[in-house]
Amino acid sequence: MKPFAYLRPTGLPEAVAAHGGRPGSRYLGGGTNLVDLMKLGVEAPDTLVDLTGLPLASVEETSDGGLRIGSGVRNATLASHPLVRTRYPVLAQAVLAGASAQLRNVATTGGNLLQRTRCPYFQDVAKPCNKREPGSGCGARDGSHRDHAVLGHSPQCIATHPSDLAVALAVLDASVELHGPDGTRSVPAAAFHRLPGEHPERDTVVEPGEIVTAVLLPPETAGLPCRYRKARDRASYAFALASVAALLDIADGRVRRVALAFGGLAHRPWRASAAEELLRGADPTETAVRQAVEAELAGAQPLRDNAYKVPLARNLACDVLLALARAARS
Amino acid sequence: MAHPIERTRSRVRLQVNGERYEGELDHRVTLLDLLREHLGLTGAKKGCDHGQCGACTVLVDGRRANSCLLLAVAQDGADVTTVEGLGPAGPNPLQEAFLERDAFQCGYCTPGQLCSATGLLAEAAAAPGSADLSRAGIAEGMSGNLCRCGAYPRIVDAVRDVVAARENAAPGGAVRGGAVRGEAVHGEAVHGEAVHGEAVRGEVGA
Numbered sequence: 411m412k413p414f415a416y417l418r419p420t421g422l423p424e425a426v427a428a429h430g431g432r433p434g435s436r437y438l439g440g441g442t443n444l445v446d447l448m449k450l451g452v453e454a455p456d457t458l459v460d461l462t463g464l465p466l467a468s469v470e471e472t473s474d475g476g477l478r479i480g481s482g483v484r485n486a487t488l489a490s491h492p493l494v495r496t497r498y499p500v501l502a503q504a505v506l507a508g509a510s511a512q513l514r515n516v517a518t519t520g521g522n523l524l525q526r527t528r529c530p531y532f533q534d535v536a537k538p539c540n541k542r543e544p545g546s547g548c549g550a551r552d553g554s555h556r557d558h559a560v561l562g563h564s565p566q567c568i569a570t571h572p573s574d575l576a577v578a579l580a581v582l583d584a585s586v587e588l589h590g591p592d593g594t595r596s597v598p599a600a601a602f603h604r605l606p607g608e609h610p611e612r613d614t615v616v617e618p619g620e621i622v623t624a625v626l627l628p629p630e631t632a633g634l635p636c637r638y639r640k641a642r643d644r645a646s647y648a649f650a651l652a653s654v655a656a657l658l659d660i661a662d663g664r665v666r667r668v669a670l671a672f673g674g675l676a677h678r679p680w681r682a683s684a685a686e687e688l689l690r691g692a693d694p695t696e697t698a699v700r701q702a703v704e705a706e707l708a709g710a711q712p713l714r715d716n717a718y719k720v721p722l723a724r725n726l727a728c729d730v731l732l733a734l735a736r737a738a739r740s
Numbered sequence: 741m742a743h744p745i746e747r748t749r750s751r752v753r754l755q756v757n758g759e760r761y762e763g764e765l766d767h768r769v770t771l772l773d774l775l776r777e778h779l780g781l782t783g784a785k786k787g788c789d790h791g792q793c794g795a796c797t798v799l800v801d802g803r804r805a806n807s808c809l810l811l812a813v814a815q816d817g818a819d820v821t822t823v824e825g826l827g828p829a830g831p832n833p834l835q836e837a838f839l840e841r842d843a844f845q846c847g848y849c850t851p852g853q854l855c856s857a858t859g860l861l862a863e864a865a866a867a868p869g870s871a872d873l874s875r876a877g878i879a880e881g882m883s884g885n886l887c888r889c890g891a892y893p894r895i896v897d898a899v900r901d902v903v904a905a906r907e908n909a910a911p912g913g914a915v916r917g918g919a920v921r922g923e924a925v926h927g928e929a930v931h932g933e934a935v936h937g938e939a940v941r942g943e944v945g946a
Contacts, residue, residue: 645883
């Protein structure tokens with residue numbers, strides 16, 4: 411590890427100034443991913459700006475009836491918060507489906523969104539990786555890619571985003587608040603992460619020096635039926651091979667509101683807008699649900715060793731949507 | 741263009757097992773290395789050093805954490821408990837239960853298992869309505885601690901014994917969900933499922 415300066419400011423302006431948008435500066439939250447990447451040599455910052463001294467660690471109700479989750483709120487705190495559990499259960503479920511209790515006690519909401527892919531080529535500095543070293547190539551494309559993307563990948567990068575939390579945020583129509591040298595802005599959670607395209611080194615739309623300050627959950631999705639389900643190689647403490655977050659509100663036997671997102675399939679949480687379009691206003695029968703999900707996954711481009719993800723994701727999505735539909739009927 | 745690095749060391753103050761520590765540390769020193777290399781507390785183990793095995797688990801301000809992923813400088817002011825601090829006057833009930841149940845083979849992961857189980861029990865006591873201390877709930881709650889010897893069933897037995905003892909000591913009291921599976925937020929949907937039907941434990945890597 412390279413020696414680095416460490417700063418722990420207590421105010422937002424000081425934090426932004428300390429970072430300065432310099433390439434060698436990194437913000438530090440819980441550090442569960444960043445410190446690991448520093449050990450691996452993937453990250454070699456010269457300055458760490460620790461954000462845990464900032465007042466960003468609270469969950470608050472907003473005046474419009476939504477929730478504001480500070481980016482410094484630890485994953486365990488988020489998942490056990492009564493208002494999260496009762497109003498946005500898919501979020502609590504997704505967080506608890508990720509990592510271990512030890513990691514959830516430390517990892518923050520902002521850091522969860524900003525964590526990097528666990529692609530083994532990205533994490534091994536001796537291997538080519540366009541995300542880590544643009545232009546060096548992608549070792550995974552013809553190499554070991556069983557865990558990699560089947561949707562939205564590019565010739566440059568087939569990595570997946572590892573967050574469970576972000577998949578839940580996508581169906582809750584959450585937004586992410588950013589604070590930088592030019593002020594504050596917010597972006598929809600579903601547009602926070604990028605597709606790799608020709609610039610896989612950029613995971614998100616965050617600009618240099620910007621801080622993720624909060625996640626905002628809107629009142630519109632509060633209390634609606636929603637659910638998270640995740641498939642992985644072992645029963646706990648593993649990243650998703652495929653996961654599904656779904657929200658399904660049914661009135662008079664018809665779908666009034668639906669949101670579906672996949673994790674583990676793409677460089678970002680994959681909001682299934684084609685499937686949603688087909689289901690909106692429809693009677694959510696087994697046939698209708700299956701056709702909608704299959705229409706979404708028709709665009710999948712699996713690689714040599716990860717074609718299994720397509721039926722796995724299809725079955726997960728059908729199961730979760732139909733379970734929500736059954737619950738609405740009973 | 742590089743940012744001038746003014747200081748790469750800082751003064752760090754911690755409470756470790758009830759004793760004050762103060763010293764100047766290189767910012768790169770992890771809490772695990774501080775404990776093992778600077779303070780001689782070798783109970784917390786360096787297994788994977790990447791937050792994947794849980795052998796380095798300690799309690800930071802009462803919450804279990806992987807000490808290998810914490811920079812010591814970022815823990816300034818924290819109260820740390822290692823396995824050495826769990827039963828300073830002899831084995832505590834959890835440690836007795838591990839002995840009684842023979843909940844180890846080689847013992848390398850045991851300090852982390854003990855600290856993790858201590859954290860699990862504290863979390864359950866703090867949120868009695870949502871804690872799941874059934875066998876499955878304990879297995880899930882302890883999934884951040886790998887045991888290459890495969891002592892998992894006995895580790896769960898040992899933790900269950902402590903839960904049962906607490907329930908007997910305080911019938912209808914704070915610790916619930918032992919015999920009955922609570923209405924935990926992590927119901928079936930949360931646990932996720934192994935694609936191959938059964939949990940494959942003891943393999944690091946995800």
